[in-house]
Amino acid sequence: MNLLAIIGEALRALRLNRLRTGLTMLGMIIGVAAVVLMLSIGQGAQATVNQAIASMGSNLFIVLPGATSSGAMRQTSGSVQTLTLGDAQAVASLPSIKAVAPIITGTAQLNFGANNWSTVVTGVTPDYFRVRNWSTEDGEVFTDTDFRSAARVVVLGQVTAKNLFGDEDPTGKTIRIKKSPFTVTGVLAAKGQSLDGRDQDDSVFIPLTTGQRQIFGSQFPGTIRFMMVQGKSPEVMEGAESEINQLLRQRHRLAEGTDSDFTVRNMAALAAVATGAAKVMSLMLGAIASVSLLVGGIGIMNIMLVSVTERTREIGIRMAIGANRRAILTQFLLEALVICILGGLAGVALGIGGAWAVSRAADMVVVITLGMVGLAFFFASAVGIFFGFYPAKKAASLRPVEALRYE
Amino acid sequence: MTSVQPDPSAEPLIRVDRLCKIYSLESGVNGTVNSQVLYDVNLNINRGEFVAIMGHSGSGKSTLMNLLGCLDTPSSGHYWLAGRDVASLSEDELASVRNHNLGFVFQGFNLLKRMTALDNVATPLLYAGVSRAESRQRAQELLQQTGLGKFSEYQPNQLSGGQQQRVAISRALVNNPQLILADEPTGNLDTQTSGEIMGVFERLNREKGITIVLVTHEDDIAAYASRLVRLKDGRVIHDSKVGP
Numbered sequence: 001m002n003l004l005a006i007i008g009e010a011l012r013a014l015r016l017n018r019l020r021t022g023l024t025m026l027g028m029i030i031g032v033a034a035v036v037l038m039l040s041i042g043q044g045a046q047a048t049v050n051q052a053i054a055s056m057g058s059n060l061f062i063v064l065p066g067a068t069s070s071g072a073m074r075q076t077s078g079s080v081q082t083l084t085l086g087d088a089q090a091v092a093s094l095p096s097i098k099a100v101a102p103i104i105t106g107t108a109q110l111n112f113g114a115n116n117w118s119t120v121v122t123g124v125t126p127d128y129f130r131v132r133n134w135s136t137e138d139g140e141v142f143t144d145t146d147f148r149s150a151a152r153v154v155v156l157g158q159v160t161a162k163n164l165f166g167d168e169d170p171t172g173k174t175i176r177i178k179k180s181p182f183t184v185t186g187v188l189a190a191k192g193q194s195l196d197g198r199d200q201d202d203s204v205f206i207p208l209t210t211g212q213r214q215i216f217g218s219q220f221p222g223t224i225r226f227m228m229v230q231g232k233s234p235e236v237m238e239g240a241e242s243e244i245n246q247l248l249r250q251r252h253r254l255a256e257g258t259d260s261d262f263t264v265r266n267m268a269a270l271a272a273v274a275t276g277a278a279k280v281m282s283l284m285l286g287a288i289a290s291v292s293l294l295v296g297g298i299g300i301m302n303i304m305l306v307s308v309t310e311r312t313r314e315i316g317i318r319m320a321i322g323a324n325r326r327a328i329l330t331q332f333l334l335e336a337l338v339i340c341i342l343g344g345l346a347g348v349a350l351g352i353g354g355a356w357a358v359s360r361a362a363d364m365v366v367v368i369t370l371g372m373v374g375l376a377f378f379f380a381s382a383v384g385i386f387f388g389f390y391p392a393k394k395a396a397s398l399r400p401v402e403a404l405r406y407e
Numbered sequence: 408m409t410s411v412q413p414d415p416s417a418e419p420l421i422r423v424d425r426l427c428k429i430y431s432l433e434s435g436v437n438g439t440v441n442s443q444v445l446y447d448v449n450l451n452i453n454r455g456e457f458v459a460i461m462g463h464s465g466s467g468k469s470t471l472m473n474l475l476g477c478l479d480t481p482s483s484g485h486y487w488l489a490g491r492d493v494a495s496l497s498e499d500e501l502a503s504v505r506n507h508n509l510g511f512v513f514q515g516f517n518l519l520k521r522m523t524a525l526d527n528v529a530t531p532l533l534y535a536g537v538s539r540a541e542s543r544q545r546a547q548e549l550l551q552q553t554g555l556g557k558f559s560e561y562q563p564n565q566l567s568g569g570q571q572q573r574v575a576i577s578r579a580l581v582n583n584p585q586l587i588l589a590d591e592p593t594g595n596l597d598t599q600t601s602g603e604i605m606g607v608f609e610r611l612n613r614e615k616g617i618t619i620v621l622v623t624h625e626d627d628i629a630a631y632a633s634r635l636v637r638l639k640d641g642r643v644i645h646d647s648k649v650g651p
Contacts, residue, residue, distance in 0.1 A: 005533045016521055317517045320478060321578065322506020322534040324499045400505075401479040404517070 027296030032347025042282025123211025139171035139186025304391035316403030336388025344380035426484035459632035510579025
């Protein structure tokens with residue numbers, strides 16, 4: 001008996017008991033939908049984290065002033081209060097370091113024509129854009145010359161550009177920051193959320209020197225808020241961390257045994273932790289969803305066992321007219337498999353629908369991949385074969401004479 | 408040295424040699440209880456014969472029928488069907504024998520429920536590996552021949568007993584078997600329909616030369632056969648040519 005004919009038989013047998021088939025299938029539908037939904041939420045979380053990490057830049061350290069282990073105000077005589085541009089330049093000269101981006105920040109009111117917008121103004125060196133791996137969408141970032149001459153130039157984030165200029169092209173226009181005129185050299189590409197959930201595109205960047213001298217002012221000229229340090233490769237990160245520590249302790253003249261007045265944070269390690277957490281969450285969600293798939297499979301086995309008993313006489317007749325064991329086995333196995341595959345298809349559809357609803361309702365990122373759908377489908381089929389096999393085997397090993405006599 | 412091959416036409420279609428059947432019944436008190444149903448049955452049936460097997464209930468005629476139909480295996484003794492020792496065949500080979508060499512007609516018709524008459528008749532062909540289209544075409548021809556052409560899309564429960572048994576006979580014939588085994592085929596039918604069904608068997612035997620073995624306990628049904636075998640308590644007590 002060819003496979004197509006057996007599939008036809010299986011579909012016919014399932015049609016005869018619509019309610020029962022439907023309910024059994026529902027177990028499968030819910031199981032597969034749960035797996036697809038949970039995986040898509042988990043993958044979405046992973047994607048969010050990965051994107052935030054990628055937007056940060058690779059092989060990064062962040063060096064912050066003040067020690068985390070003790071009060072930020074603890075000072076020893078002779079040490080500097082905060083990090084300086086000199087510290088940044090010194091760190092940049094370390095052999096394992098590719099680039100350093102010293103940063104100062106503040107909030108300021110921006111004006112363009114009648115529009116105004118309040119946002120974070122960040123003073124940076126041109127290296128900052130390389131460290132963050134952040135390119136412009138329009139125009140250029142400011143140059144080393146601008147930095148050295150403390151020019152009044154500004155690079156806009158996407159959100160800020162939109163709020164100030166609407167549909168106009170900002171490049172070459174002049175805006176006012178704290179009433180001083182700045183020329184827009186370019187608009188940055190969209191970057192999205194950072195790991196801590198800030199919108200990185202709602203920002204503007206000016207040369208660090210300009211910021212220090214003209215916008216923020218400082219009681220200690222030459223100090224910076226923090227710096228981003230980029231290692232040459234992932235392999236040198238560990239060594240680089242201790243080198244930075246050593247160098248800065250030396251520059252700050254810290255005695256042996258005292259606490260540092262700065263903190264070096266390895267962002268790669270932080271990223272690894274975040275990625276790991278997202279992965280574990282993804283796995284957990286998947287594991288929980290698989291349980292419902294398993295329960296659905298047990299439901300199928302139960303119904304198939306009932307079905308085999310009910311149809312003992314039919315099996316006997318089929319054997320009498322020439323069905324061999326394999327034909328009977330295939331018939332019942334296919335019935336289980338058809339339930340699983342149809343249930344799986346409906347489950348995938350429901351799961352995708354559910355994921356869409358979740359992303360709409362909870363404003364979450366969900367990711368549905370073909371591989372994920374394939375995986376759910378594969379597991380559904382595996383469950384069908386696994387749980388369908390025993391009842392089918394039972395049907396196939398009936399003795400014809402006894403099956404025929406069964407009332 | 409050349410081995411001497413038996414002439415297949417000289418070999419009887421059915422050769423049964425000292426066939427025994429013992430059922431082992433589990434009993435709580437006495438362990439297993441053996442109950443012997445057939446004792447050393449010897450029986451040869453040639454091609455083209457129309458044999459009626461008679462006996463009271465419990466005489467072992469149904470057990471013999473199941474053994475002849477390869478639905479059950481003997482406890483001891485031998486059974487050659489068309490020269491093949493059935494005991495040496497695997498389960499799948501037995502299924503193939505049932506499919507290709509035998510046709511069954513049962514008292515209770517044993518049609519597959521909620522399946523059209525046409526599909527019922529076509530099913531053995533599907534198991535034989537024939538394509539669906541060809542199976543259905545051949546099934547339709549057979550239904551036409553038995554006068555059920557316009558009932559092909561009816562399901563068994565929409566047909567009368569006589570019609571159902573005709574569908575069952577068509578199903579038994581669909582693979583061109585050499586042997587038809589009919590177990591009380593008229594047991595559920597009224598006298599007139601019984602006569603019609605027996606007429607069908609008679610024609611199949613006479614016109615197509617199909618060997619028919621029929622189990623019945625009614626003398627007037629047995630009278631259609633050309634040979635009568637009587638069983639009593641698991642033994643053959645009478646075997647004679649009868650009829651015209």
